Each structure stands twice: as C-alpha cells, then as structure tokens.
Amino acid sequence: MAAVLLAGLGAGLWRAATFDLPAVAPLAAPGASGPAAQAARPAGGSPPGRCGQADLRADRELRGMWLTTVENIDFPSRPGLSEAQVKKEYLGWLDLAQQQHHNAIFVHVRPSGDAFWPSAYAPWSQWLTGRQDGAGPGWDPMAFMVRTAHERNLEFHAWFNPYRGTQPGPNGPGADFAKLAPDHPLRRHRDWAIAYPDGKRARLYFDPGNPQARRYVEDSMLEAVRKYDVDGVHFDDFFYPYPEGGGNTFHDEASFARRADTSMSLAQWRRDNVNTLVREMSERIKQIKPWVKFGISPFGIWRNKSTDPDGSDTRGLQSYDAIYADTRLWVRKGWLDYVVPQLYWAIGFGKADYAKVLPWWSDLVRGTGVQLWIGQADYRVGERGDWSDPAELDRQLTLNERYAVSGSVHFSAKQVRADRLDAVTRYRDHHYAAPALVPVMRRLPARPPGPPRIAAAHTGPDGELVLDWQPGTGPEPVSWALYRVSGAAAALVATGRAGATVADPHPVDGPATYCLAGLDRSGNEGAASAAFRAEGT
Numbered sequence: 001m002a003a004v005l006l007a008g009l010g011a012g013l014w015r016a017a018t019f020d021l022p023a024v025a026p027l028a029a030p031g032a033s034g035p036a037a038q039a040a041r042p043a044g045g046s047p048p049g050r051c052g053q054a055d056l057r058a059d060r061e062l063r064g065m066w067l068t069t070v071e072n073i074d075f076p077s078r079p080g081l082s083e084a085q086v087k088k089e090y091l092g093w094l095d096l097a098q099q100q101h102h103n104a105i106f107v108h109v110r111p112s113g114d115a116f117w118p119s120a121y122a123p124w125s126q127w128l129t130g131r132q133d134g135a136g137p138g139w140d141p142m143a144f145m146v147r148t149a150h151e152r153n154l155e156f157h158a159w160f161n162p163y164r165g166t167q168p169g170p171n172g173p174g175a176d177f178a179k180l181a182p183d184h185p186l187r188r189h190r191d192w193a194i195a196y197p198d199g200k201r202a203r204l205y206f207d208p209g210n211p212q213a214r215r216y217v218e219d220s221m222l223e224a225v226r227k228y229d230v231d232g233v234h235f236d237d238f239f240y241p242y243p244e245g246g247g248n249t250f251h252d253e254a255s256f257a258r259r260a261d262t263s264m265s266l267a268q269w270r271r272d273n274v275n276t277l278v279r280e281m282s283e284r285i286k287q288i289k290p291w292v293k294f295g296i297s298p299f300g301i302w303r304n305k306s307t308d309p310d311g312s313d314t315r316g317l318q319s320y321d322a323i324y325a326d327t328r329l330w331v332r333k334g335w336l337d338y339v340v341p342q343l344y345w346a347i348g349f350g351k352a353d354y355a356k357v358l359p360w361w362s363d364l365v366r367g368t369g370v371q372l373w374i375g376q377a378d379y380r381v382g383e384r385g386d387w388s389d390p391a392e393l394d395r396q397l398t399l400n401e402r403y404a405v406s407g408s409v410h411f412s413a414k415q416v417r418a419d420r421l422d423a424v425t426r427y428r429d430h431h432y433a434a435p436a437l438v439p440v441m442r443r444l445p446a447r448p449p450g451p452p453r454i455a456a457a458h459t460g461p462d463g464e465l466v467l468d469w470q471p472g473t474g475p476e477p478v479s480w481a482l483y484r485v486s487g488a489a490a491a492l493v494a495t496g497r498a499g500a501t502v503a504d505p506h507p508v509d510g511p512a513t514y515c516l517a518g519l520d521r522s523g524n525e526g527a528a529s530a531a532f533r534a535e536g537t
Contacts, residue, residue: 045343045451045527051490051515052531058492059436062407064104069127070111074413080130101432113165113496117142121220123181153497158234165204175202197248208273232293239274240324250392270324282335296341298327312360326347344377346386362403373407378415381423390421397431406439438523448526449518450474457534465507477518485513511535
C-alpha cells in the first residue's frame with residue numbers, strides 16, 4: 001500500500017522530489033476508487049521509452065530452467081513428502097531462479113500421463129505421492145506453484161508430456177495394466193494404449209493415431225489451462241518414442257490400417273498425427289485464453305543436409321524421420337509462439353556443431369513471429385572433452401546474441417544449482433548480471449498500462465530503497481519495471497508483480513533518479529512515470 005513520506009522521521013528515510021508533476025492529492029492504495037484515487041492518478045509521465053531525458057535500457061530475453069519431476073530428477077526430491085516439505089523445496093527452486101535473474105520456470109506437471117493437480121482426466125503423479133492412485137496429497141500443488149511463481153514475477157510454463165502414459169522402473173507401472181490406478185484412462189481404454197519397447201523398460205503410450213485418445217490427451221492438458229493462471233503450455237521432444245533398436249517396434253500397425261489414408265506411408269501418417277496434435281493444441285489454447293503462450297522444445301536436428309538440402313549441417317538423429325516431429329512445419333505455420341531447440345552440443349562438435357545448428361534455427365524463425373529460445377545443456381558441464389571447459393556455456397550464450405535468439409532455458413534446475421566448475425556463475429555474471437524483461441510477443445493481446453506515479457521513498461529493513469507508487473490511468477499493470485538513471489541511460493534495476501513492493505535492492509549512495517513503468521501480462525510496457533529524484537539524508 002502506498003504511504004506518504006513524512007518529514008523528520010530520521011536519517012534512514014529519503015527525501016524525494018517528483019519532476020514535471022503538479023501537486024497531488026492524498027495518496028490512495030493501488031486499485032482504490034473514489035475522488036482521492038482519481039486525483040492521485042495524473043496522466044503525465046515520461047515520453048515512451050524515456051525516463052525524463054534518459055533512455056530506458058532493459059534486456060528483453062526469456063531466462064528460465066526446467067524443473068523436472070519424472071523420476072524425481074529435480075523435484076520433489078523423493079515421492080511421498082509432506083505438503084510442507086514439497087512447498088519448502090519448491091520455494092527453494094524459486095529462490096534459485098531469482099538469484100540467477102531468471103524470469104520464467106518450466107515445471108513438469110504431466111510427466112507420464114499423470115498430474116500435479118486434482119484432475120478429472122489423470123491420476124495423481126507417482127513422483128509426488130509415491131503411488132498412482134486416487135488418494136492424492138490432500139492439497140493442490142499446481143495452485144501453489146503458479147501463485148508463488150507469480151509472486152516472484154516468474155512466468156509459469158506448465159510442462160506436459162502428451163503421449164507418455166506410464167513410466168517403467170521400481171516406482172512405475174510400466175506396461176502392466178494391473179498396476180495402473182483404477183481410474184487410469186489407459187486401464188479403461190486399452191485400445192488407446194501401445195506398449196514400447198519390449199521387456200522391463202516398457203511403458204504405455206497413448207496411441208497418437210487414435211483420435212479419441214488424442215482428444216482425451218488434449219482435454220487433460222487443457223484442464224490445467226482452464227483451472228490455473230499459467231503463462232505457457234510447454235512440450236518437450238517426446239512425441240512418438242525414440243527408436244530403441246534391438247528389434248523393438250512401436251506396434252501401431254492396426255491403428256494405421258484402420259485410420260490412415262491409403263495414399264499415406266506409415267511415416268507420413270505418424271507425422272500427420274503429431275501435426276494434428278500441435279495444431280489443435282495451438283488453436284484450443286488460444287480459444288480458452290488468448291494470452292497463454294504455446295511452445296515446444298524439440299530435438300535440435302530437424303533433418304540433416306545430407307538427407308534434405310533444407311536441413312542443417314549435421315550428421316545426427318533426424319527428429320522428422322525418427323520421432324515424426326516436423327518442427328519446421330510447426331514454425332512456418334505459426335502454430336507455436338516459441339520454439340526451444342535442445343542444442344545440447346559443444347561449439348565445434350563434429351556431428352552437430354552448436355555454431356552451425358544455431359544459425360539454422362535462427363534462419364527458420366526469421367519472419368515467422370515465432371520466438372527462438374535455446375535449450376542449454378547445463379547438465380553436460382564437467383563431462384570429458386569440450387564440456388570440461390567451464391566457459392563453454394558462456395561462449396554459447398555469447399554466440400546466441402549474434403542471432404535472433406530471444407532467450408534460453410537451462411536443463412535442468414539441479415545442474416543450475418550445482419554450478420559445476422563455476423560455469424553457471426560465469427555465464428550469470430557475463431549474461432544475467434542484471435534483471436531482464438520477458439520478450440514481447442506481438443501476436444498476444446496487448447493492454448499496456450498508463451504511466452504510474454512514484455510518490456515517496458524510504459529505506460527498507462535490508463537497506464533497499466522502497467518506492468511508494470500509484471498506478472496510472474488505463475489498464476491495471478500486471479507487473480512493474482524499475483529504472484535508475486545513470487548518465488544518459490536509465491537501466492533496469494528491479495522487476496516485480498503489481499502487488500509486490502517496488503524497491504531498488506542495491507541503491508547507490510547519495511541522490512538517484514528513478515522511473516517506474518507498468519507492464520501487461522504479455523510483457524508490453526507502458527510509458528514510464530515522471531522522473532523521480534530520491535536524495536539520501
């Protein structure tokens with residue numbers, strides 16, 4: 001809540017002067033109405049992109065990490081933890097994201113045909129509860145995770161594996177229908193299920209070629225979009241399963257014979273099935289919530305140039321042919337808002353050179369409106385060869401800056417926290433030293449707020465400079481960006497949610513000039529406030 005700065009309250013406070021603004025009436029709380037609130041919202045502010053005479057300067061890039069739940073790789077640390085333990089661990093990951101100046105987190109909420117929320121379509125995740133049954137943990141993890149991420153101004157991208165129905169191993173049912181939860185959809189609809197590969201490693205998949213199964217999978221994911229305030233829907237690279245070799249076959253012959261057009265090959269039919277899922281999800285998400293982003297993180301090779309002249313200069317597995325993922329089509333059709341190719345190779349690697357694959361993806365997105373974010377291989381740091389060099393990821397992020405790259409997502413959270421060889425510290429200091437705003441997606445709805453008003457300043461309990469403010473006219477801001485003037489530029493020093501305290505966490509000694517701008521949920525920034533000068537006492 002805004003407060004009036006009273007004079008004479010001690011040396012810990014700041015004197016403040018607002019430039020270019022008339023006298024104002026007593027302050028009202030953000031969101032208040034009535035005469036006082038209206039009087040406290042002048043239309044004046046800095047020109048667009050300016051703080052007084054200084055240019056606003058802020059990095060615009062998506063910075064995030066994948067928080068993996070399958071097999072408890074990152075979170076929760078083990079199945080069956082108490083509500084308090086799960087919440088504590090999750091908040092620890094949010095702490096890490098803030099320390100790294102990230103602005104998004106990608107949470108695995110449907111790893112294997114299950115759910116991290118009370119779902120009418122899927123059983124509770126075994127990685128949360130320890131067993132796949134209907135008992136549940138007695139609380140709603142998804143609601144907590146979305147709310148607390150937003151409190152820290154982190155975008156929450158709900159990460160789904162569409163087709164995977166079960167997971168093998170000691171904690172998973174594998175391909176054993178008897179071990180599925182009684183209400184598991186694949187237990188009730190066995191004709192939807194295909195087991196792959198053979199033996200102990202078998203898991204069940206929803207048949208991508210069965211329209212009923214596909215619709216059910218879509219509905220189960222869209223349930224989360226309807227129920228929760230997610231910022232994005234996110235898939236990784238698991239569509240048709242990766243080939244296992246050894247004579248293993250994905251047995252969808254009956255489905256193909258029943259449903260495929262007679263002119264189509266099996267490979268064409270499979271690609272068409274995946275394309276249909278991607279297109280329908282894109283359309284249905286926007287019908288429900290037009291502001292929710294849809295993105296996919298595919299394997300980093302579409303096709304090799306030796307196979308297709310339009311392919312990349314690589315010699316690796318081709319996702320178009322091996323898992324029937326026509327990534328290039330999805331981008332060209334505009335079905336995605338962003339694409340995050342997993343470029344998990346070193347610069348100079350023979351079969352897939354990061355420095356050669358990156359330009360291919362940059363060329364692909366050019367002119368499409370689809371943003372290019374890169375999946376970064378933090379998990380490889382410390383491996384022999386190129387990955388024993390702690391500067392490898394740092395060099396990759398530097399290379400990203402030369403191309404049309406709008407951000408990076410790091411795999412995975414545990415490796416970001418481990419900071420092997422101090423590689424994370426190195427790239428954070430060189431590339432993430434200051435906060436960043438999410439890149440604007442022009443295809444999403446835009447309602448930028450009017451210029452807010454900074455009214456007063458005081459020192460917070462930890463030495464931060466706290467600024468009291470009022471929103472301007474027009475749409476209410478979803479988040480804010482705080483700028484501090486240094487020379488001819490006003491640099492971004494902090495961001496936050498609209499309901500959070502506005503503060504410069506590391507104020508300079510002596511006088512400083514600030515501007516505050518509001519943003520809508522798509523990252524569109526309104527005009528900044530009038531320049532506000534805070535003077536130390």
